[in-house]
Amino acid sequence: KRYKEPFRPQFHFSPEKNWMNDPNGMVYYKGFYHLFYQYYPNDIVWGPMHWGHATSTDLIHWKHKNIALYPDKLGLIFSGSAVMDLNNSSGLGTKANPPMIAIFTYHNMDGEKKGKTNFQTQGLAYSLDEGDTWSKYKGNPILGNSGLKDFRDPKVFWNTETNLWNLVLVAGDHAQFYSSKNLITWIFESEFGKNHGAHGGVWECPDIFKLKVANSNEEKWVLLISINPGAPNGGSGTQYFIGNFDGKTFYTTQKETKWIDYGADNYAGVTYNDAPNDKRIFIGWMSNWLYARNTPTKNWRSAMTLPRELSLEKLGVNYILKSIPVEQLKKQMISEFSKEKIDITAKQTVTIKHNNLNQSEIKFKAQSKDLKLIFSNNANDSLVIHYDAKQKTFSIDRRHSGIVNFEENFGKKIHKTSTPNIVSETIDYRILLDWSSIEIFLNQGIYSFTEQIFPKKPYTVLHIQSNQDQEIKNITINKIKEIWKN
Numbered sequence: 001k002r003y004k005e006p007f008r009p010q011f012h013f014s015p016e017k018n019w020m021n022d023p024n025g026m027v028y029y030k031g032f033y034h035l036f037y038q039y040y041p042n043d044i045v046w047g048p049m050h051w052g053h054a055t056s057t058d059l060i061h062w063k064h065k066n067i068a069l070y071p072d073k074l075g076l077i078f079s080g081s082a083v084m085d086l087n088n089s090s091g092l093g094t095k096a097n098p099p100m101i102a103i104f105t106y107h108n109m110d111g112e113k114k115g116k117t118n119f120q121t122q123g124l125a126y127s128l129d130e131g132d133t134w135s136k137y138k139g140n141p142i143l144g145n146s147g148l149k150d151f152r153d154p155k156v157f158w159n160t161e162t163n164l165w166n167l168v169l170v171a172g173d174h175a176q177f178y179s180s181k182n183l184i185t186w187i188f189e190s191e192f193g194k195n196h197g198a199h200g201g202v203w204e205c206p207d208i209f210k211l212k213v214a215n216s217n218e219e220k221w222v223l224l225i226s227i228n229p230g231a232p233n234g235g236s237g238t239q240y241f242i243g244n245f246d247g248k249t250f251y252t253t254q255k256e257t258k259w260i261d262y263g264a265d266n267y268a269g270v271t272y273n274d275a276p277n278d279k280r281i282f283i284g285w286m287s288n289w290l291y292a293r294n295t296p297t298k299n300w301r302s303a304m305t306l307p308r309e310l311s312l313e314k315l316g317v318n319y320i321l322k323s324i325p326v327e328q329l330k331k332q333m334i335s336e337f338s339k340e341k342i343d344i345t346a347k348q349t350v351t352i353k354h355n356n357l358n359q360s361e362i363k364f365k366a367q368s369k370d371l372k373l374i375f376s377n378n379a380n381d382s383l384v385i386h387y388d389a390k391q392k393t394f395s396i397d398r399r400h401s402g403i404v405n406f407e408e409n410f411g412k413k414i415h416k417t418s419t420p421n422i423v424s425e426t427i428d429y430r431i432l433l434d435w436s437s438i439e440i441f442l443n444q445g446i447y448s449f450t451e452q453i454f455p456k457k458p459y460t461v462l463h464i465q466s467n468q469d470q471e472i473k474n475i476t477i478n479k480i481k482e483i484w485k486n
């Protein structure tokens with residue numbers, strides 16, 4: 001089946017129809033990447049949450065599967081994670097056929113309406129057929145609530161250092177860590193965050209994992225925390241902390257707030273359990289709670305970011321979480337334009353006309369000088385991205401990028417980010433456009449920016465400008481093949 005409605009992404013995951021938000025239960029098993037997601041099957045706005053399900057063998061082509069989890073008398077099925085219980089520690093499968101286990105938040109609407117504060121609890125479900133059908137655990141909830149209004153989004157993983165399961169969840173203004181032998185009985189270990197990081201809104205969708213620091217023997221733990229509102233461009237966004245975790249407590253000396261993405265539309269992202277070759281693969285929801293319900297799509301709403309490989313780099317004393325699209329995307333590319341060098345003269349415009357800009361990758365190396373790229377069409381839409389070398393800022397101006405008036409915050413401001421971590425004499429630009437999104441990666445993911453756009457017609461012209469003489473090298477424009485065709 002192909003999906004060709006206006007604004008439908010052609011190389012990003014989106015649900016066949018109706019509403020989607022957070023990615024959930026990301027786990028790899030026997031050749032398949034499972035992606036579950038917050039799903040409301042009856043409308044294109046948020047409603048009683050289910051877990052939708054899709055699988056992929058390459059993180060690029062997805063197969064839509066049946067709904068995995070339905071609400072029940074304990075509540076709606078909010079965000080959570082999944083693991084393969086390979087040793088059958090839970091006893092819910094066998095060693096020969098280990099259970100896939102989902103741990104998620106039950107959100108009890110009745111309790112919420114009655115003004116109670118314990119309406120979010122954690123539940124467990126298991127599947128003995130690789131995620132196709134699910135049973136809820138009879139003893140649910142496995143983790144009750146002693147009166148925390150926000151108490152949700154458990155991320156579970158196997159800790160190879162302690163040989164125990166760990167769980168991290170969020171409780172309003174902090175994260176809580178638990179451990180377990182069997183995924184059913186959980187012991188509270190510690191909390192983190194009341195005095196750390198951004199607190200402009202409630203904490204959501206945590207994740208924690210260990211990464212090697214590039215070019216060293218050092219390893220660090222990364223804690224992801226989504227927050228809504230309070231993100232740099234308003235609404236929702238995802239911050240991270242670099243530190244250490246001993247299975248019980250997370251420690252950090254980090255003072256400043258760091259964000260995984262400085263665009264407006266990358267939220268609630270988490271990573272895969274058990275991805276092959278020790279890769280740490282991240283997927284985020286490509287929207288923002290400020291306007292997610294109002295975007296101008298018709299029969300479905302919202303998409304996921306490209307799956308991204310995360311890595312850690314140390315610049316001076318500063319640890320940076322980098323993200324770049326997974327390698328597998330390369331096989332979708334068809335080269336349509338390339339040029340070894342383009343000279344830009346100060347204050348003059350270089351124009352490239354190109355038909356498939358809306359479904360493309362644009363790559364080049366520039367000097368770390370001023371540079372402006374303007375995408376436009378004959379419907380008077382223009383999307384402007386700008387590296388301001390003097391201010392050391394990078395900005396995205398989508399105020400006139402297409403349909404913007406569906407919600408007042410969407411096109412109100414230029415999104416400007418200060419970019420102190422650009423320290424090289426050249427800047428690698430990698431830009432991916434997919435009908436209703438743009439993802440920009442600078443210097444192999446030292447900075448990433450993800451934004452939704454809704455051009456009235458496809459962009460067909462790219463203008464390049466600078467206020468200095470500038471030299472652009474190895475520019476390529478690739479068309480990206482659609483993923484739904486076969």
Ligand code: FRU
Nearest residue numbers: 022038049078079204205268
């Ligand atoms: C994040 C979130 C989660 C919650 C889910 C409900 O976007 O608010 O905290 O579990 O969405 O759909």
